[in-house]
Amino acid sequence: MAKEESSQVPKRTTRSSSSAAVSNIVDESEKASKPHKPTVSEHGFGEEAGLSLDDLLSNFPGRRNQMIEILRLLGPLNSPNFPVFIYGGVSTGKTSVILQVFRHLNRPFVYSSCITCYNSRILFESVLNQLLLHRKSSGNGYSSAKRCEKPSDFVNFLREALVNVIDNLKRNSGKLNSNKCHGRPNGNVIYLVFDNLELARGWDKSSTILPFLFNLQDILKMPEVGLIFVSNSSPDTYYSNMGYIDPIPVYFPDYTEDDLRQIFLTNQADHKLYSSFLDIVLRPFCRVTRRVDELSTAFSSLFNKYCEPLSDLRGVPKEEMNRRLFKHIQPHIVPSLNDTFRVRSQPSFKDEANQQTRRKSSIKASGSREDFDKSDFHMSTSAKYLLISAFLASRNPATLDSLFDSTGGSNRKRKRKASVKSMEQEEITEQELLMKGPGTFPLERLLAIFQCITSFVEDSLGEEGTSELRIEGGGSGLMSDVLLQLSSLCNANFIIKGGSCPIEGSTRYRSTVSEDLALKVARSVEFPLSNYLYRR
Amino acid sequence: MGRDKEKEKQRQKRNPSEEVLNLLRSRLCNPNFIFRLFSDSPESNYSKLRFIISSSITEASNNSILLLGPRGSGKVAVLDLVLGDLLQEYPDAISVIKLNGLLHNDDISAFKEIARQLCVEHQLLFSKMASFDDNSQFMIAMLRECGLAHKTIAFVLDEFDLFAQGKQKLLYSLLDAMQSVTSQAVVIGVSCRMDADQLLEKRVRSRFSHRKLLFLPPSKEDIERLLDHLLALPLDSSLPHKYAAEFNGKLKATLADARFKQIIDTYLNSNFTVNHLMRFLFQAVSYMDLESGFLSLENFKTALSSIQRQPKMECIRDCSIAELYLLVCMRRLEVKEQNSYNFHSVMTEYKSIHDSFKTSDYYSRNVCLRAFEHLLQREIIRFTDTRGSSQSIDFRPVKLLISSAELHEGLKSYHSCPAMLLKLMDH
Known part of the structure; x- marks a missing residue:
C-alpha cells in the first residue's frame, strides 16, 4: 500500500498519488473533495489508514524532523494538547505531512481549508458538516447541516456536535479494546485542522475571527479537542491589537538542494539516468527557485529533451554517454531557466478582499501574455490596430498626438542637449514613468489615433490594400464595429477600463500589454510602431 | 472485562513513561490544576474574588468587579475555580451566565445568549425567534425573579473591553437593572486592557463599582513552587513507586541546575505569564524521551530553541539567490532615498548592477517577476497602495518589510550566499 502511495513526484496526476506527493498544488483537488471523505468512516482515513512510521518518514524526504516534532506534540493516545501552528513557504509539504501523520496515527480529525471555505460562515458550516456527518446532496438541496454565521452560534453548535462525537468515540474505544477492528479511528481526542x-x-471581520480561532480552545474548554493551524505565513504576520497566547510553532523550511534531489529521485524508473540529469540541472534551477511544484514542471519537459538522444546511444560506454547527453542538454538549460515556469498555484499576492476581481483580471492578463509569447495568435486586423493604438495612447503623452496627422512618424526630430541638469531631470522623469506605469486615455483619443494609423496604412498600401482595412473614415458603421472590438479587448484584459475622470466624467482606459507584445503585434501587420513611440 | 484490565496493567508495567507523559500533559492543559496551588493563601486573588462573590450571595447584594491582567495570567481560570467552589458550597443559590466579547460583541447576540443560558439554567423553553426587546425584557424579569428567590446571577463578561464598543447597551441595561433593590447579581468583567474601565460611557461608569483585581505575573518563588507542583509525580498512584521516586529525584536535580534556571529566565524575560510558562513546559514535556522516561535538561533546551523563532530570518534563509538579488536591489534603492519603487524600478537597478559588476546570476524579466511574486507571497515585501488599483502587479509600488540589519544578518547566515550580494549591500 505504501509503495503504491509513494508516487512519482514530478508527474502528479492521479488523486491517490497526491496524498503522498510533496507539493501543495495537487492537494487543492484533494481539498476540494475532502469534506465528503470522512463520512465514509467517521472522521478519519478509515480503510486506507494504518501507515507505518517508517513508511511515513520515507514518504517525505527532508521532512523527518518536522514529522517527529509534530508526532511528539500530538503526543500519545488520548492526551490533551496545546494548539499547534504549522507554517512554512508554499509547496513545502505542510498539508500533506499533517494529513499523512493523521493517517499514520489513525486518529479522528476534521480538515477544512480556508481556500475552499472562503468566508467565516462557510468555514463554520464545513466544520459542523463534517462533525455531524452531514453530506451535501441534491436531496437536501446542497444545504449545510446547520446554518450559522456568527461565531457565537458556531461555538454552541460546535460544542454540541463535539460532545456527541466524543461520546461516540469513547464508546467505540471501549469496544475496540476487546476486538481490534479495522477502519475505526483510535482514541477519543478529535483534532480540528484549519x-x-x-x-x-483578508476576510471581513478578520480582526475578530482570527483571535477567535486562536482562542477557540480556551473558549470551548474541552480537553478532548486539539487545534492545528496550517499557514503559509509566519506567526508574526498575524499580530493584531487583540492578542492571544501564541500556538506552538512548527516550522517547515524550504527544501534544500539535497532534499530536492531525493524528492525527484523517488520512483524514477531509471535512477542513474535521472540522477545524472539532476546533476546537471538541479543546481542552476535551485538558484532561481526551490519550489517543488515549479521545478517539477520545468524538469519534466527538460528530461524528455535529455532522453532524446538515448535511442541512438545504445551500447555506448557510460561515461561517454553521459558526456554526449550533457552536450545535448546544455544549450537548453539557460533558455528554459529564463522561460517562465508555467504552473501557477494560488494567486500569489494576497491583499484586501475587495481586490478579488482585479486580481483575477491581472492574472488573466499575464496568463494570456505568456500564451502570446508561445504561439502565434489569431485576432482580426482591426483589433490588432486597436491594440496598437491603445498601446500608443497609453505610452505617449497626449501632446505628441499631432504627429499622427503626418503620414509617418519617422520624420520626427527631437533634439536634446545633454547638460547635467537635464540628465538629472531625465532620470527623475524616467523614475516617475516607471512608477506610474501606462497612462490612461479617454475613448476619443483612442479612436482618433486609431483613425490616423489606419488611414496611414491605407495610404501606404495604396490600391492593393486588403479589403478588411477599407474603412471609411468617420462612418457610423465603423464606429459601432470598433466599439465592439474594444469591448472584446477589454474582456480579454488587454485594455482595462479604469475609473472615470472626475473632471470630464468620461470613462478612461488603460492598456496593459507589454512593449514586447505590442511590437510583435505591430510586426504581424507590418506597422512601424517603433517610429511612433515616444522615447525619453 | 477483567482480562482487559489485566492486559492494560501489563501494558503500563512495560511502559510507564507513556502514562507519565499523559499525566503531565493533562496537568499542563488543566488550568484548574495549575491555579489550585495559589488558592489557599489569604492574599491571593482567589480568596479576594471568592470573598466578594460569596458576600453578594450571603448578603443578597449587587456587585460588579473587573479582573485585569495580561493575557494568559489566569484571570478566567481563577474565576472558574471560584465559581466552581461556590457552586458546590451553595448549589442552588447561584447561576452563572458566561459571555465572551469575541462572540457576543453585538447587543443582539449578547442578549440572545443571555436568554439562552438563563433558559438552560432554569429549564425554560428558549425561543430562537424572540426579538431583541423580548430578550432584554426577559432578562430583567429573570433578574427580578431570581432576586425574589434569593438566587444570585453571576454575569461573566470575558474580553470586557469588546463590550465597551458601540453603544454599550448591554452593559447599561445590566448595570441599570442592578440598581434596583430586588435584583441580586454580580457582573464580573475580565479584560487584558488595563484601561478597560476608562472605555465606559459616563452613564455606565457611574453605575459601575470601580473595584478591580489585578493579576500580576508570578514571582520567582511562585514559579519554583509551580514547577514542582506540575512536574513532580505522585508517589501514591498506580505508577511503580521506584520509578516515580527516581523521576522526582532527577527532576529535582534538573530544577536546581543553574543552566535550567537560566533557560527559564530567558524564556520568562519575554513571556512572563503563567500560561506562557505552561506552553513552554508543555513543549518540553512533549520532547521527553519515552525510552528512558525521564525529563532532562536537553528537553528544555530544545523547547526553548523551537519556541523562540525568528520568522524573518527563516524567510530570508528560504529565499533563492534570484530573490535575494531583488531584495538587495530594493535595499539599494532605499539607500538612494528613492522611497517608492515598483518592479520596474527594481529591474533597472538589477540591470545596472549587472552592467557594472557582470554577475553570473542575471535572469530574464519573467523569471524575476516570478521571484518578485514569491517575495510577495513570503510577505517580505508588500504593496504600499492599500486600495486596489487597476495597475498590474509590476507597476504597483512596494516596500520592504525587513530592516537592512535583518537583511544583512540573513545574508550572512545564508548557506552559500554569493559574496557579491554582501558587497552590494555595503555600497
Missing part, C-alpha cells in the same frame, strides 16, 4: 489560515486575514 489549513491556509493566512487567507482568513
Whole structure:
C-alpha cells in the first residue's frame, strides 16, 4: 500500500498519488473533495489508514524532523494538547505531512481549508458538516447541516456536535479494546485542522475571527479537542491589537538542494539516468527557485529533451554517454531557466478582499501574455490596430498626438542637449514613468489615433490594400464595429477600463500589454510602431 | 472485562513513561490544576474574588468587579475555580451566565445568549425567534425573579473591553437593572486592557463599582513552587513507586541546575505569564524521551530553541539567490532615498548592477517577476497602495518589510550566499 502511495513526484496526476506527493498544488483537488471523505468512516482515513512510521518518514524526504516534532506534540493516545501552528513557504509539504501523520496515527480529525471555505460562515458550516456527518446532496438541496454565521452560534453548535462525537468515540474505544477492528479511528481526542489560515486575514471581520480561532480552545474548554493551524505565513504576520497566547510553532523550511534531489529521485524508473540529469540541472534551477511544484514542471519537459538522444546511444560506454547527453542538454538549460515556469498555484499576492476581481483580471492578463509569447495568435486586423493604438495612447503623452496627422512618424526630430541638469531631470522623469506605469486615455483619443494609423496604412498600401482595412473614415458603421472590438479587448484584459475622470466624467482606459507584445503585434501587420513611440 | 484490565496493567508495567507523559500533559492543559496551588493563601486573588462573590450571595447584594491582567495570567481560570467552589458550597443559590466579547460583541447576540443560558439554567423553553426587546425584557424579569428567590446571577463578561464598543447597551441595561433593590447579581468583567474601565460611557461608569483585581505575573518563588507542583509525580498512584521516586529525584536535580534556571529566565524575560510558562513546559514535556522516561535538561533546551523563532530570518534563509538579488536591489534603492519603487524600478537597478559588476546570476524579466511574486507571497515585501488599483502587479509600488540589519544578518547566515550580494549591500 505504501509503495503504491509513494508516487512519482514530478508527474502528479492521479488523486491517490497526491496524498503522498510533496507539493501543495495537487492537494487543492484533494481539498476540494475532502469534506465528503470522512463520512465514509467517521472522521478519519478509515480503510486506507494504518501507515507505518517508517513508511511515513520515507514518504517525505527532508521532512523527518518536522514529522517527529509534530508526532511528539500530538503526543500519545488520548492526551490533551496545546494548539499547534504549522507554517512554512508554499509547496513545502505542510498539508500533506499533517494529513499523512493523521493517517499514520489513525486518529479522528476534521480538515477544512480556508481556500475552499472562503468566508467565516462557510468555514463554520464545513466544520459542523463534517462533525455531524452531514453530506451535501441534491436531496437536501446542497444545504449545510446547520446554518450559522456568527461565531457565537458556531461555538454552541460546535460544542454540541463535539460532545456527541466524543461520546461516540469513547464508546467505540471501549469496544475496540476487546476486538481490534479495522477502519475505526483510535482514541477519543478529535483534532480540528484549519489549513491556509493566512487567507482568513483578508476576510471581513478578520480582526475578530482570527483571535477567535486562536482562542477557540480556551473558549470551548474541552480537553478532548486539539487545534492545528496550517499557514503559509509566519506567526508574526498575524499580530493584531487583540492578542492571544501564541500556538506552538512548527516550522517547515524550504527544501534544500539535497532534499530536492531525493524528492525527484523517488520512483524514477531509471535512477542513474535521472540522477545524472539532476546533476546537471538541479543546481542552476535551485538558484532561481526551490519550489517543488515549479521545478517539477520545468524538469519534466527538460528530461524528455535529455532522453532524446538515448535511442541512438545504445551500447555506448557510460561515461561517454553521459558526456554526449550533457552536450545535448546544455544549450537548453539557460533558455528554459529564463522561460517562465508555467504552473501557477494560488494567486500569489494576497491583499484586501475587495481586490478579488482585479486580481483575477491581472492574472488573466499575464496568463494570456505568456500564451502570446508561445504561439502565434489569431485576432482580426482591426483589433490588432486597436491594440496598437491603445498601446500608443497609453505610452505617449497626449501632446505628441499631432504627429499622427503626418503620414509617418519617422520624420520626427527631437533634439536634446545633454547638460547635467537635464540628465538629472531625465532620470527623475524616467523614475516617475516607471512608477506610474501606462497612462490612461479617454475613448476619443483612442479612436482618433486609431483613425490616423489606419488611414496611414491605407495610404501606404495604396490600391492593393486588403479589403478588411477599407474603412471609411468617420462612418457610423465603423464606429459601432470598433466599439465592439474594444469591448472584446477589454474582456480579454488587454485594455482595462479604469475609473472615470472626475473632471470630464468620461470613462478612461488603460492598456496593459507589454512593449514586447505590442511590437510583435505591430510586426504581424507590418506597422512601424517603433517610429511612433515616444522615447525619453 | 477483567482480562482487559489485566492486559492494560501489563501494558503500563512495560511502559510507564507513556502514562507519565499523559499525566503531565493533562496537568499542563488543566488550568484548574495549575491555579489550585495559589488558592489557599489569604492574599491571593482567589480568596479576594471568592470573598466578594460569596458576600453578594450571603448578603443578597449587587456587585460588579473587573479582573485585569495580561493575557494568559489566569484571570478566567481563577474565576472558574471560584465559581466552581461556590457552586458546590451553595448549589442552588447561584447561576452563572458566561459571555465572551469575541462572540457576543453585538447587543443582539449578547442578549440572545443571555436568554439562552438563563433558559438552560432554569429549564425554560428558549425561543430562537424572540426579538431583541423580548430578550432584554426577559432578562430583567429573570433578574427580578431570581432576586425574589434569593438566587444570585453571576454575569461573566470575558474580553470586557469588546463590550465597551458601540453603544454599550448591554452593559447599561445590566448595570441599570442592578440598581434596583430586588435584583441580586454580580457582573464580573475580565479584560487584558488595563484601561478597560476608562472605555465606559459616563452613564455606565457611574453605575459601575470601580473595584478591580489585578493579576500580576508570578514571582520567582511562585514559579519554583509551580514547577514542582506540575512536574513532580505522585508517589501514591498506580505508577511503580521506584520509578516515580527516581523521576522526582532527577527532576529535582534538573530544577536546581543553574543552566535550567537560566533557560527559564530567558524564556520568562519575554513571556512572563503563567500560561506562557505552561506552553513552554508543555513543549518540553512533549520532547521527553519515552525510552528512558525521564525529563532532562536537553528537553528544555530544545523547547526553548523551537519556541523562540525568528520568522524573518527563516524567510530570508528560504529565499533563492534570484530573490535575494531583488531584495538587495530594493535595499539599494532605499539607500538612494528613492522611497517608492515598483518592479520596474527594481529591474533597472538589477540591470545596472549587472552592467557594472557582470554577475553570473542575471535572469530574464519573467523569471524575476516570478521571484518578485514569491517575495510577495513570503510577505517580505508588500504593496504600499492599500486600495486596489487597476495597475498590474509590476507597476504597483512596494516596500520592504525587513530592516537592512535583518537583511544583512540573513545574508550572512545564508548557506552559500554569493559574496557579491554582501558587497552590494555595503555600497
